[in-house]
Amino acid sequence: xxxxxxxxxxxxxxxxxxxxxxxxxxxxxxxxxxxxxxxxxxxxxxxxxxxxxxxxxxxxxxxxxxxxxxxxxxxxxxxxxxxxxxxxxxxxxxxxxxxxxxxxxxxxxxxxxxxxxxxxxxxxxxxxxxxxxxxxxxxxxxxxxxxxxxxxxxxxxxxxxxxxxxxxxxxxxxxxxxxxxxxxxxxxxxxxxxxxxxxxxxxxxxxxxxxxxxxxxxxxxxxxxxxxxxxxxxxxxxxxxxxxxxxxxxxxxxxxxxxxxxxxxxxxxxxxxxxxxxxxxxxxxxxxxxxxxxxxxxxxxxxxxxxxxxxxxxxxxxxxxxxxxxxxxxxxxxxxxxxxxxxxxxxxxxxxxxxxxxxxxxxxxxxxxxxxxxxxxxxxxxxxxxxxxxxxxxxxxxxxxxxxxxxxxxxxxxxxxxxxxxxxxxxxxxxxxxxxxxxxxxxxxxxxxxxxxxxxxxxxxxxxxxxxxxxxxxxxxxxxxxxxxxxxxxxxxxxxxxxxxxxxxxxxxxxxxxxxxxxxxxxxxxxxxxxxxxxxxxxxxxxxxxxxxx
Numbered sequence: 001x002x003x004x005x006x007x008x009x010x011x012x013x014x015x016x017x018x019x020x021x022x023x024x025x026x027x028x029x030x031x032x033x034x035x036x037x038x039x040x041x042x043x044x045x046x047x048x049x050x051x052x053x054x055x056x057x058x059x060x061x062x063x064x065x066x067x068x069x070x071x072x073x074x075x076x077x078x079x080x081x082x083x084x085x086x087x088x089x090x091x092x093x094x095x096x097x098x099x100x101x102x103x104x105x106x107x108x109x110x111x112x113x114x115x116x117x118x119x120x121x122x123x124x125x126x127x128x129x130x131x132x133x134x135x136x137x138x139x140x141x142x143x144x145x146x147x148x149x150x151x152x153x154x155x156x157x158x159x160x161x162x163x164x165x166x167x168x169x170x171x172x173x174x175x176x177x178x179x180x181x182x183x184x185x186x187x188x189x190x191x192x193x194x195x196x197x198x199x200x201x202x203x204x205x206x207x208x209x210x211x212x213x214x215x216x217x218x219x220x221x222x223x224x225x226x227x228x229x230x231x232x233x234x235x236x237x238x239x240x241x242x243x244x245x246x247x248x249x250x251x252x253x254x255x256x257x258x259x260x261x262x263x264x265x266x267x268x269x270x271x272x273x274x275x276x277x278x279x280x281x282x283x284x285x286x287x288x289x290x291x292x293x294x295x296x297x298x299x300x301x302x303x304x305x306x307x308x309x310x311x312x313x314x315x316x317x318x319x320x321x322x323x324x325x326x327x328x329x330x331x332x333x334x335x336x337x338x339x340x341x342x343x344x345x346x347x348x349x350x351x352x353x354x355x356x357x358x359x360x361x362x363x364x365x366x367x368x369x370x371x372x373x374x375x376x377x378x379x380x381x382x383x384x385x386x387x388x389x390x391x392x393x394x395x396x397x398x399x400x401x402x403x404x405x406x407x408x409x410x411x412x413x414x415x416x417x418x419x420x421x422x423x424x425x426x427x428x429x430x431x432x433x434x435x436x437x438x439x440x441x442x443x444x445x446x447x448x449x450x451x452x453x454x455x456x457x458x459x460x461x462x463x464x465x466x467x468x469x470x471x472x473x474x475x476x477x478x479x480x481x482x483x484x485x486x487x488x489x490x491x492x493x494x495x496x497x498x499x500x501x502x503x504x505x506x507x508x509x510x511x512x513x514x515x516x517x518x519x520x521x522x523x524x525x526x527x528x529x530x531x532x533x534x535x536x537x538x539x540x541x542x543x544x545x546x547x548x549x550x
Contacts, residue, residue, distance in 0.1 A: 051089060076088070172209065188237075192227050259375065270363040277355070278354070289346070295343045298341075370406075
């Protein structure tokens with residue numbers, strides 16, 4: 001039963017399709033193809049997996065081995081960053097990492113501490129030192145490459161051999177070459193991080209002994225040079241940033257006073273980027289503190305001396321706690337001599353202070369403020385000068401200057417820019433309106449096309465129903481004609497049997513059958529129905545229309 005319904009439905013669909021014209025069939029076919037393609041594209045987009053990095057910064061050997069493993073497992077993948085990054089579907093990352101780890105991938109046997117695994121008991125001391133240095137360089141390269149913005153890094157270390165019998169051993173140095181990621185310059189902060197990471201990873205390496213350069217040959221950090229970035233930096237960039245910061249703050253303040261486009265601020269700064277170091281040593285003593293050591297010496301003499309006045313000299317002297325004296329008689333009698341010597345070693349405090357000034361100290365500032373004369377008359381210039389001086393931290397003792405002037409501004413460029421902005425906005429609104437109109441027209445066209453198809457199908461259906469009705473009507477006419485013909489034949493036979501002969505008796509051949517003219521008309525009508533059914537149907541429609549109007 002269901003199969004018969006399906007067959008009947010298929011026949012009806014086939015009949016409807018055959019009833020359409022060629023152009024209608026083409027429109028329907030194009031619509032069906034467009035719908036199928038849209039569904040396929042949408043399904044493909046939904047089924048496409050989201051890729052995420054499985055491993056990054058891979059060596060060529062490791063990337064090849066991982067790709068072979070993925071091909072053998074039938075896992076889709078994508079290669080980016082010149083083949084250094086392998087991306088796989090996001091929902092399979094962790095399972096694939098475990099699988100690759102079980103296979104020993106990525107191996108990276110040619111870099112890092114894995115080089116030390118290749119050393120044996122027969123390796124010489126020199127080769128051990130070289131292997132350790134290569135391993136350290138590889139580990140530093142991988143660490144630096146993991147920083148955001150660094151695509152690749154190469155580290156070269158110079159580690160002098162230690163000599164226990166030498167006091168002036170050479171210090172280790174490092175040279176680093178970094179390659180930035182495409183479209184992402186390495187900042188000065190990143191270079192600073194590379195310098196400090198390297199210095200902290202090598203024993204005895206100072207930050208001042210590290211040189212960093214980019215792949216374009218630009219030195220980003222070197223002994224005695226300020227750290228810069230590959231996209232610019234250093235003293236010039238710092239000076240520009242400082243000037244822009246002061247100008248921006250002062251410009252914003254003046255905009256609140258005189259309004260936008262009525263004040264211009266220019267700041268010129270002279271910054272000192274020299275590194276200076278000052279050492280000072282101060283000695284202090286405390287009287288309450290007991291001396292470190294103390295000694296006392298007493299000398300005393302008594303006897304007869306030569307005549308004369310020995311008191312002329314008086315007290316011989318006193319030094320470092322020493323007292324001495326000689327006394328004698330006026331007539332050269334007996335005399336005495338006494339000396340006391342005290343020595344004390346006091347504790348003295350020593351304070352050593354080292355000051356290292358940070359680079360970027362302001363030597364001199366020059367500030368220029370230009371106001372529009374149309375608005376300058378409404379403000380107090382003295383107050384503007386005072387505000388500007390306070391905003392930039394002006395210091396006249398170091399030679400800073402401030403100039404505030406009022407001049408008429410040329411507003412033609414601003415008016416032109418305003419008109420261009422208004423025209424651009426109007427054009428954008430017009431483009432948006434046109435886009436909306438196009439979208440609405442497309443939607444309306446689709447709706448009209450759908451309504452047209454429905455109308456055509458409805459007309460085709462009415463015509464099919466009318467054709468079926470006309471066919472049934474023609475069949476009924478033919479049946480009626482056949483019945484009328486049979487009735488005439490039967491009536492003719494009956495009349496022939498019951499009609500009186502020429503002698504007044506009943507017998508065949510004496511009836512009132514149809515005339516030859518009637519018979520001929522019936523045959524003509526029947527032939528017309530068989531040969532020209534469309535014309536007969538049209539004639540019937542005209543009769544029916546006339547009958548309904550009456």
